[in-house]
Amino acid sequence: MKSVNYSKLIFDKINSMKPDEPEEVTLIKISNDDKVGSLINLLYCIKESAKDIHYNYCNGPDFYSIHILMDRICENLDDYIDEIKEKYYMSLGMEVPSPINTYSQVLNLLPEKSNLNILKCFINDGIELVKTLIGNCPGFDDLLGKIASDLLTKVALVNKSIRRGE
Numbered sequence: 286m287k288s289v290n291y292s293k294l295i296f297d298k299i300n301s302m303k304p305d306e307p308e309e310v311t312l313i314k315i316s317n318d319d320k321v322g323s324l325i326n327l328l329y330c331i332k333e334s335a336k337d338i339h340y341n342y343c344n345g346p347d348f349y350s351i352h353i354l355m356d357r358i359c360e361n362l363d364d365y366i367d368e369i370k371e372k373y374y375m376s377l378g379m380e381v382p383s384p385i386n387t388y389s390q391v392l393n394l395l396p397e398k399s400n401l402n403i404l405k406c407f408i409n410d411g412i413e414l415v416k417t418l419i420g421n422c423p424g425f426d427d428l429l430g431k432i433a434s435d436l437l438t439k440v441a442l443v444n445k446s447i448r449r450g451e
């Protein structure tokens with residue numbers, strides 16, 4: 286269940302990357318048992334990673350714009366999590382993942398200190414995961430499409446900020 290070492294290896298790789306270096310890094314191991322649960326975990330990771338940057342981004346002229354951008358990244362995420370829990374788990378009569386279960390998995394994925402590259406990887410993982418779910422969850426595609434569209438905009442914004450030089 287624990288994936289601490291796996292995460293650490295990846296975070297070390299990300300932290301050693303240059304800002305413009307292209308990378309294909311996946312931060313989350315998707316469980317086939319509950320891909321929707323993995324999506325919830327990723328949305329939390331995006332939110333907490335963005336909030337970490339919101340508060341702790343290095344000092345300098347970019348601070349304020351990044352501070353504000355991180356609030357933009359967090360927009361809608363809580364609503365998506367709520368809608369997923371209601372429209373997927375509850376509507377199907379399934380048990381909604383418990384907070385302790387979700388947070389324990391999220392804790393294993395979050396780095397001690399986040400940065401724009403890590404945030405970008407979380408968002409990209411979210412987009413890839415949503416793509417695998419679209420068409421496979423009847424009645425749920427509108428919400429998934431909305432999430433994918435929003436995450437694409439967000440990763441574009443983060444990309445631009447990385448190119449300006451993290």
Ligand SMILES: [Fe+2]
Pocket residue numbers: 339
């Ligand atoms: Fe704030």
